Amino acid sequence: MRSALLPALVMTLGAVLLPIAGCKIVHNDQRTSATASSPVPAGFDAAGYVDGVWDKELVPYFDAKAVDLGKVIDAIKRDPDEAGRQYGHRADAEGSPWSFPVRAKGKLVSVNTESRAGTLVVEIATAAGKQEVTLQIGPVVKGSAIRDSVPFFSFENVTNQIEFAQVGRAFNERALKQIESVLPKLAKPGASLEFFGAISITGVPETFVVTPVSIKATGGGAS
Amino acid sequence: MKFTRRSALITMALLASLAAPMVATAADKLMVIITPSHDNPFFKQEAVGAEARAKSLGYKTLVLVHNDDASKQNDLIDTAIARKAAAIILDNAGADATVAALKKAKDAGIPSFLIDREINATGVAVAQIVSNNYQGATLGAEEFVKRMGEKGDYAELVGKESDTNAGIRSKGYHDVIDQYPALKMVTRQSANWSQTEAFAKTESILQANPGIKGIISGNDTMAMGALAALEAAGRKDVIVVGFDGSNDVRDAVKAGKIAATVLQPAHRQAQYAVELADKYLKTKSTGKPEKIAMDCVLITKANAGQLESFAMKGK
Numbered sequence: 001m002r003s004a005l006l007p008a009l010v011m012t013l014g015a016v017l018l019p020i021a022g023c024k025i026v027h028n029d030q031r032t033s034a035t036a037s038s039p040v041p042a043g044f045d046a047a048g049y050v051d052g053v054w055d056k057e058l059v060p061y062f063d064a065k066a067v068d069l070g071k072v073i074d075a076i077k078r079d080p081d082e083a084g085r086q087y088g089h090r091a092d093a094e095g096s097p098w099s100f101p102v103r104a105k106g107k108l109v110s111v112n113t114e115s116r117a118g119t120l121v122v123e124i125a126t127a128a129g130k131q132e133v134t135l136q137i138g139p140v141v142k143g144s145a146i147r148d149s150v151p152f153f154s155f156e157n158v159t160n161q162i163e164f165a166q167v168g169r170a171f172n173e174r175a176l177k178q179i180e181s182v183l184p185k186l187a188k189p190g191a192s193l194e195f196f197g198a199i200s201i202t203g204v205p206e207t208f209v210v211t212p213v214s215i216k217a218t219g220g221g222a223s
Numbered sequence: 224m225k226f227t228r229r230s231a232l233i234t235m236a237l238l239a240s241l242a243a244p245m246v247a248t249a250a251d252k253l254m255v256i257i258t259p260s261h262d263n264p265f266f267k268q269e270a271v272g273a274e275a276r277a278k279s280l281g282y283k284t285l286v287l288v289h290n291d292d293a294s295k296q297n298d299l300i301d302t303a304i305a306r307k308a309a310a311i312i313l314d315n316a317g318a319d320a321t322v323a324a325l326k327k328a329k330d331a332g333i334p335s336f337l338i339d340r341e342i343n344a345t346g347v348a349v350a351q352i353v354s355n356n357y358q359g360a361t362l363g364a365e366e367f368v369k370r371m372g373e374k375g376d377y378a379e380l381v382g383k384e385s386d387t388n389a390g391i392r393s394k395g396y397h398d399v400i401d402q403y404p405a406l407k408m409v410t411r412q413s414a415n416w417s418q419t420e421a422f423a424k425t426e427s428i429l430q431a432n433p434g435i436k437g438i439i440s441g442n443d444t445m446a447m448g449a450l451a452a453l454e455a456a457g458r459k460d461v462i463v464v465g466f467d468g469s470n471d472v473r474d475a476v477k478a479g480k481i482a483a484t485v486l487q488p489a490h491r492q493a494q495y496a497v498e499l500a501d502k503y504l505k506t507k508s509t510g511k512p513e514k515i516a517m518d519c520v521l522i523t524k525a526n527a528g529q530l531e532s533f534a535m536k537g538k
Binding site for chain 2: 091092095096097115116117139140142143144154155156159160161162164165169202
């Protein structure tokens with residue numbers, strides 16, 4: 001009797017309970033409506049953040065960590081990932097570019113201000129020979145090499161990609177202010193200069209583009 | 224005594240019958256994959272990538288679409304909770320609207336892994352693998368500016384306004400283009416990510432503004448709609464730039480009909496989310512920060528040949 005009753009009870013109860021366990025009644029009282037979200041969060045001050053870290057963190061970081069650009073370029077041409085591991089920095093994500101804090105002395109080859117993305121072409125020395133590099137002098141500066149070359153700021157520090165981008169732009173804009181006063185002294189090819197800056201690469205680039213954080217005119221070609 | 228033993232047996236049997244379906248569900252290890260409509264091949268590729276990776280890791284999958292409707296998404300999250308999913312992989316329907324739905328899942332013990340779009344909250348999803356749309360948009364805009372010769376009239380086609388990425392891409396475009404005073408936007412219209420709407424909008428834009436030299440589009444399906452309207456009007460001189468890296472636009476880039484697009488690594492991103500979910504379920508940690516930004520890649524005639532189904536070959 002008992003052995004017959006138990007499975008029957010279990011089956012009956014199981015048959016009643018199973019559908020309930022497997023099929024929860026869904027309430028829609030927590031419905032939310034689609035709202036257009038503003039891509040620009042209010043109250044985030046990217047320029048203020050950058051001004052706060054520029055002298056305190058960025059300048060000391062470049063002073064201590066910037067690697068000779070010629071050395072970095074030779075290393076990138078051999079193996080970009082190895083160069084990155086040795087001298088660079090990148091975000092914790094697949095496919096992120098490597099960014100490097102760099103420094104170099106060079107000679108001005110040309111000044112290009114026809115495009116609003118103005119540049120200086122500078123010849124530097126590397127162990128493998130002479131190398132032309134491009135320095136962005138604005139007013140339009142492309143990319144976010146400065147932001148991406150420093151280890152003290154990352155995507156984790158902000159709410160979303162707009163704020164992340166605003167910080168990148170704020171670094172670029174601050175850099176333009178830093179180099180503004182020296183640019184008139186770099187008008188003629190042949191002028192000597194020293195600079196600190198950042199480069200960002202994926203693979204071996206055709207042109208090495210530097211976003212300078214400081215430039216010093218060191219003689220010759222002054223107008 | 225006898226009665227007590229018997230009732231204890233019944234209780235145990237009852238418990239076993241109750242516990243059985245729960246154990247079975249957990250062993251099934253279901254991954255629920257939710258994306259916008261598969262009409263856009265980008266989202267289809269996300270679902271395909273996530274589903275294939277989940278199956279190869281031994282999970283059952285349930286693939287759902289929310290069609291960019293936050294209340295539908297809320298229902299789908301409820302479905303995932305009811306089905307006792309092991310994890311949710313989601314390309315979400317709104318940076319603010321999604322937060323409450325995912326909190327519900329979290330409270331039910333279901334971890335969420337976001338792909339493509341981010342939400343305006345942290346600590347709700349376990350991972351947010353964000354396609355850096357802003358960075359991608361600046362790449363597209365820089366190429367657009369270059370091909371326009373830094374001057375001329377242009378039109379912008381914007382995506383669905385409720386989608387965060389529509390705004391982010393537009394902002395990325397303008398943060399670059401607006402630095403060139405000789406580039407003038409004559410009109411900015413939403414075509415809701417839709418090819419047919421983009422065709423109709425472009426037709427009327429061309430009638431009202433025959434002088435435009437360029438059209439910058441918030442995604443590839445709208446770029447294809449714009450291209451069809453330009454071809455119908457016999458306009459081969461207009462510079463078109465898209466966003467996503469679809470095979471259709473790749474072919475148009477190779478043929479010189481579209482100047483450029485921007486690849487979001489949709490396939491890999493979806494797979495990566497599943498891998499992080501698997502790791503999290505096994506070890507209680509992804510070993511990565513919650514927010515991970517994945518960069519986009521500019522696609523022009525020079526590298527279009529390497530692009531296939533939202534991935535670069537040889538990478």
